[in-house]
Amino acid sequence: MTTVREATIALLRALDMQTIFGNPGSTELPLFRDFPDDFRYVLGLQESIVVAMADGYAQATRNAALVNLHSSAGTGHALGNLFTAFKNQTPLVITAGQQARSILSCEPFLFAERATEFPRPFVKWACEPACAQDVPAAIARAYYVAMEPPCGPTFVSIPVDDWDRPCEPIRARRVSAINPGDPAALTDAADALAIADRPVIVVGAGVARDQAWDEVIALAERHNAPVWVAPMSARNSFPEDHRLFAGFLDAGREKIVARLQGYDLILVLGGPLSLYHVEGFGPHVPEGARVIQIVDNPAQAAWAPDGMAVVANTRLAILSLLAGPLPMERAAPPLRQPAQVLQGMEFSDSFVMQQIARLRPRGAIVVEEAPSSRGPMHDHLPMLERDTFYTCASGGLGHGLPAAVGVALARPSEKVIAVLGDGSSMYAIQGLWSAVQLGLSISFIIINNGGYAALASFGRIFGLDKTVGTQLPDIDFCALAEGQGLSAVRVTDANGLDAALAASFSARGSTLVEVVVS
Template identity: 75%
Template sequence: MATVRDATFALLEAYGMTTIFGNPGSTELPMFRNFPAHFRYVLGLQEAVVLAMADGFAQTTRNAALVNLHSSAGTGHALGNLFTAFKNQTPLVVTAGQQARSILPYEPFLFAQEAADFPKPFVKWSCEPARAQDVPAAIARAYLVAMEPPCGPTFVSVPIDDWDQPCEPVPARRVFAGNPGDPAALAEAAEALAQARNPVIVVGAGVARDDAWDEAIALAELHRAGVWVAPMSSRNSFPEDHPLLQGFLTAGREAIVASLSGHDLILVLGGPMSLYHVEGHGPHVPDGAQVWLIGDNHVHAAWAPGGQAIVANCRLALRSLLKGPQPGRTSTAAPRQSAPVLDGSMMTDRYLLQQIARLRPAGSVIVEEAPSSRGPMHDHLPIVERDTFYTTASGGLGYGLPAAIGVALARPRDKVIALLGDGSSMYAIQGLHAAAQLGVPVSFVIVKNGRYEALHSFGRHFAMQDLPGTQLPDLDFCALAEGQGVRAARVSSAAELDDALRASFAADHPTLVEVSVA
């Protein structure tokens, strides 16, 4: 297998960074074992000189230059001209050596303490990779970030023993960020989409943020392409009752690849496709698949593990793609199977979600923070109208309840339904007081299962049977609501559910429905 050094030099060559400026020390020497003969090392006798030479070179070539410094001492010497490079908006990838990982706990001689923080604020992005195998990917991201406007320096600290570790190659990706909505890049993507035999589209929250709902539907229908929702998407970007919808990607590497396998082109719109919640292995993209990412978030574009990226407003980019070449194929993605209708013989979260879907007013908005019920929600509570779903993009709890109040203030004509787990709601339960004082007619629906169910799901993933501190006994949400001025109802059987939901959805004031589920 290739080494970290091999993968890094292959990447540098692909990005045209064959001239390296530096003043190496002991912690940098292993990088230069078997130094490629066609590379050039430009020595400066002090690091400020090194930085300024690289700055002039990069500005003239209009490509990021690689700078090689020696641990904290060399980085410190270079800071004056690093500041100048930052102000010059010069693209530089600055690397500095670090002592061996095995001796870092002992503060060894010539080590760099908090190396990634040291050059701030004069770098756009910095890191010390968590593993040796992550070094090439870090340098790739550093290059892409350095080159995106406004250009500027980036920084990667590399431990001395990383260079000889085994490492898979890292592809040199292209990110078109210099000209948002780059016409040539969009034309290339449109041509690739038209030529694909079996394309698929992945939609993220950026489609909703950029108000590209109609354009996403039109593009999918034009190319008869199946549509998946990006992992953990915080907005609704495609009607979930549309026959081209294939499902919702799971936030795991193997699961994403399995869902998208067989497609020769993957078009990702408005959000990251490769968003992971658990460790995975193997490829990030199915074999033989070409990937194009389009969205306004340059950070997503820089760290994506595969594919070419175009930084653009989704709606404007999709309008450009719709004007592109017409597809030559005639096949259409098979429709997704509908979830079975539940009879309420068991009071589960699935049944609750099914009944919310049946009874909710037209145009009502769902604000969700019930992590363990998110999967069942996809099956039983489809979101079919634009801008009618909001959730946290961070995964942090305590957002949903107060966010629902904010949405209700902004949309006074629409019913807002806050779908909350019992654990999640306790992070911001005092928000009910604000709802009562404001008089917003939010329906707070608490999915009460008596524990942090999401953690129990993860416990099964880690083969853990006993999870201390995850039970939630003795919580009375009706009392908590009424004590803050919000009327509440308790539901423990399917027979009681519909009447309680109807009353809550019809109310012109805030209400809470506590639903105990199996």
């Protein structure tokens, strides 16, 4: 009879999950006895980094990634990026070690009390199997649940003495949960879209998750409808140089209403429209506008404050809309004004974004976590190709740097550019070590503005003239990078920026460019 470990390894191989992300502790070690040659273990130097690397990898491969954490302490370290993975709707199977069953009643050292409750509510399902023989079946169920839309993390706590117990092998199954949407509701949406005088489309991350890039372009062109990006969208879902691209919606009620004023039908695809970062008042949509939202997450459909919501796979739903009635003839919307070309007299993050856009290799993937530079990025660093942008949907820091490692691991033939803030970088700076050890080609661009500039800006909303704890002087990012094996360069003015970026983008390994901006 096989052991729990052998049955689990066979299951993971069948599910194409031979990459394990982790930071091992004592209660996890027996899993790795006789570790097979066709598996690889990706080491992160802190558990939050481990989860974010797995998050990037899972998003880029479109398959659940396996994460191995250490009981309560390791799971606790990982919770920030577990929250982000939940908001990103990233499929992860997270296993955590538990002390031996025979001593659990004695509260042993490094055990997990109420292990399945600890990661909630940011896992879709959690289990500590009742007996060792149930471990492979629990991991299988965790995989299927993680992959069911809306995708997300799941959690299995495994006692250390389970791995060597005998058990029956378990076969991998095919489980499909793709939802094409309610036909009657989609017919209603197609009819409404065809007769609207001024329709507008709002795209969210679900368009990218459901691989609906071509379909949403076809729908926008069919209806001559401008396309806005939903507030805080974590993926790119429409080419930002397209004639119908309109811009980005802010996460504020009044600003959303102002941007969408004058449209009589608002079609939201793959993401929430009413996602707010600040308190607002008044209507959620312009007067006289009908809202139809197509999302893959029932929770988003439930809390949407206005309009009809259809839970469906975005790509399949758009195909239904494309099969609907031909629209009335409409005039093309006005073109979006191009961003002003900057000369670098003021060495700003806007200028840095512009030069990244000019010099990046074709097909390069941008992973971003620079909150105070998100606006300049929108203005000067357009995303032009499908699946070339990833960011954090939760607003928590410490995801972008290691997520770039995971994306690069999944897509080794493409250059990955990690655009990071100085404050964000310090949450996960150890991730540079993993990038080097894995031999990945990542350009880490740290925009150093000397503090948590986004927080200082946000403080003005509350009438604060000064925000405490937002200054970050005297951090040498080049020294931190070089100490972990990267080549690094510091740029303080426009004269040296292009050469530094070009060298980083052409390098075969990982490099870091620290850009000190005003």
